[in-house]
Amino acid sequence: MLKTQRAAELFNEARKTGEDSLRRLDDSEKHWDRRELLRSAEQAWEAATQATGALILTLSGVEPEPNGKNDTYGMLSSLAIEVPELRPLKDKYTDMSVYLYDLVICNGSVDPLEFTIEAIRNTADYIRECQRLAGPGLG
C-alpha cells in the first residue's frame, strides 16, 4: 500500500474512533456510566494516536510502531525539533498522554470529571490539527 494511502486510511480510522468516543461520551453523560466514560477516554486516546501516526507517516515516510523503536512520542518529538510548527502539537500530545493515558486510562480515575470530559472533547480538534499539518489531500 502506498504511504499516502496508508496515511489517509489512518486519518479515517482516527476520525471514526474519535466519533465513537464522542458518542460514548454523550451516552455516559445521559445515563451516568463511569465504565462508558473510561471506554470513551480509551477511544479518544486511540484516535489521537492514530491521527499522530498518520501525520508522522506523511511527514517522515515511517509509520510509528507502538512500543517499538519508532514509537509515536519519540518520532513526534524528533520531528518537532526539525519542524518548529509541530511543537504545540507535540506539547498537546504530551499533555494528553499524561492526563488521558496515565491518569484516566491507566489509573482508572475520571476525576475531576470536567477535565476528563474536556480532554475527550478536545481530541476532535487535535485530529483536525494533525490533518491540517499533514497538508491538503490527506485526511
Next chain:
Amino acid sequence: MLQPDRVSAIFADARDLHADAIEILELGKPRIAAEAAWGATKRATDALVLARTGREPSGTGQTSRRIIYLGRIDPDVSVLARQYNDRIVELHGRCFYLGICNEVHDLIRGTAEYIRTAEQLAAASAGDASC
C-alpha cells in the same frame, strides 16, 4: 511540622535529589540520573502543591492531577505544569522505564531551574486553592 517548614523541607529534598542527579550524570549514568531528576521534579511539585493547597500529594497521580488543576487557575503555574508533563514523560517514562535517554541531559540539568520556579510560585502563593 508546621506547613511552611514542611514546604521548605520538601524543597530541600528536591535540591538534594537534583544534586545527586548531576553527580550520577557526570558518572555517565543518564538513566539513573534521569530518575533522580524526576524525583526532584516531583518533590518540588509536591512542595508547591502543599504551599498552594495545604495538602501534600502522596502518589504521582495526585501530584499530576493537582499541578494540572493549579495550572488551570494560575497561568504562571500552567507553564510549570507543561514542564512537569515533559519531565514525567521524558525522564521517568522514556528514559528510566524504556532506556531511551538521548533527550534527557538538558532536562536533568534544567531541573534546577524547575525547582527555583516552583519555589518562587510557592512563595507567591495565595494559599487558598483546593484540589
